[in-house]
């Protein structure tokens with residue numbers, strides 16, 4: 315069972331400034347009532363936000379009538395089956411696959427990377443792209459870095475690709491780009507999302523102006539917020555104010571970290587190496603421009619250009635029947651919650667995940683499981 | 692994964708900095724950060740790269756948040772993510788502490 319108790323009242327929360335937290339909670343209650351309809355649903359797109367919300371028991375002090383939903387903010391969770399399959403096939407073909415640890419248990423069509431490893435595949439966990447390069451330097455065998463993460467993490471892959479790498483090193487990119495998926499969620503016919511909370515550190519790279527076009531097109535406000543519990547509460551107050559006033563715009567509530575234009579040096583490196591391409595996000599939809607893929611001039615580093623990758627041999631197996639029950643995609647689209655999945659905490663647990671949302675420390679199902687099953691109780 | 696971890700720069704060696712992350716000495720690459728970094732500065736490290744320099748007025752508050760996160764028990768996933776961010780930076784080779 316989950317080991318961490320969820321605090322039940324504002325005074326028990328580990329706020330460094332409980333008085334400020336109480337004031338913000340009261341303001342949030344007031345502004346939510348002033349919206350004039352219930353529930354008001356807003357979405358954040360960041361695993362670290364969800365961790366902080368669950369860890370600090372923030373949902374216990376959210377006003378009734380306010381739903382804070384975690385959207386597709388977990389890059390591991392949206393890695394599609396064929397992307398895992400590509401890594402599995404390369405492992406079967408004898409390549410060394412270097413990957414962030416979370417990727418090992420993500421189910422593919424027939425196997426996860428952990429399964430491939432149990433069958434003799436050489437899978438190495440790394441914490442950074444640079445470690446994957448080091449790994450390649452220490453061997454004459456081919457090393458493929460199975461690269462996952464959103465733009466903040468893709469920046470590190472780009473920096474490595476622009477540096478010195480040995481000839482036996484290549485990249486299999488499963489990197490994803492967040493802004494296009496926000497469009498998809500906003501356009502979903504069932505979507506009741508009235509505002510978005512954007513993650514501070516990702517916006518530190520992209521800058522907050524990147525959301526302006528989105529706001530203009532979809533007429534929903536975006537507020538950039540930090541990870542401290544008080545930052546999240548303050549961000550929510552601002553966001554609901556914008557909902558109440560019907561004034562969709564971008565507000566930066568994390569100015570000490572996020573500037574209008576972001577880290578231009580990082581953006582330059584990111585876009586020199588990567589281009590966007592449409593592709594499926596697991597469980598969600600085809601997301602136009604949602605994938606980051608290596609540009610043609612980096613084909614020599616692109617595992618997809620360097621090696622023939624024949625996925626058909628994995629597709630003689632249908633994915634397991636349990637996988638069909640997984641509602642991960644609906645959860646990430648804000649249409650459902652883990653507690654409504656019949657497998658949650660039963661067949662599907664972090665040790666043996668059925669869906670990708672139970673794999674990563676940023677997945678909604680894993681976070682809820684870890685912090686007591688249902689962090690609103 | 693994009694939480695990052697703050698640390699104090701001890702030494703700058705070209706495109707690499709030796710950084711103290713809550714008592715752990717590690718190396719961080721400086722290719723991505725968009726400001727000059729000097730010993731005594733605080734940076735935010737994400738998967739082995741400094742992604743930003745932390746402005747001086749913000750250092751105290753940032754460190755307090757992470758200290759609170761790291762004090763949590765071993766099994767806490769947020770603390771584990773922060774430790775993962777520290778592990779993403781390679782162990783620093785010996786050299787004088789600043």
Ligand code: SF4
Nearest residue numbers: 640641655662669679
């Ligand atoms: S509990 Fe498991 S099976 Fe159910 S939605 Fe979450 S990841 Fe999918």
